[in-house]
Amino acid sequence: MSTPPLPREQFLVISALGANPMELTNVLCRAANENRCAVVSTRLTRHGECSSLVLEVTGSWDAWARMETTLPGLAKKHASTANVVRSEALETRPQALPYVAYVSAAFRPDILNELCQFFIDHRVELESLTCDTY
Numbered sequence: 001m002s003t004p005p006l007p008r009e010q011f012l013v014i015s016a017l018g019a020n021p022m023e024l025t026n027v028l029c030r031a032a033n034e035n036r037c038a039v040v041s042t043r044l045t046r047h048g049e050c051s052s053l054v055l056e057v058t059g060s061w062d063a064w065a066r067m068e069t070t071l072p073g074l075a076k077k078h079a080s081t082a083n084v085v086r087s088e089a090l091e092t093r094p095q096a097l098p099y100v101a102y103v104s105a106a107f108r109p110d111i112l113n114e115l116c117q118f119f120i121d122h123r124v125e126l127e128s129l130t131c132d133t134y
Helices: 021-034 061-077 111-121
Strands: 011-018 038-047 050-058 081-088
Touching: 011 021, 021 038, 021 050, 021 061, 050 081, 061 081
Parallel strands: none
Antiparallel strands: 011 050, 011 081, 038 050
16 A cells, blocks of 8 residues: 655745844744744845845645735835745755855956856856855
8 A cells, every 4th residue: 555645845935125124034933923834944134225034934825825915914014025935845956065156256247147157057056145245
């Protein structure tokens, strides 16, 4: 007798923009908790006067529905924007070592495009990318 396949773990990926980074994080993490969703990962960055927060949350389908319904009201109340996308876990990858690339170069507006194209040409997948200008 075969066992039924395990359900694939699914997530909501929420991206939000607002002026106050800690308020943005607090409001969305509290909303996830109140709607019985668990925060799996977060990324918070500041870009001038604007802050960007990306949350990955998991939960049951009804918890997702409540979370999705809650977001527009929270965004309006806290003068921010929020977008949500449903996602699944990445397929398991073969064992591999991650690459870390540090690049120091004179500023050119097209440097990031060239770096991305290099990684694409060599089939290197990026998990995270940070670019700052000094």
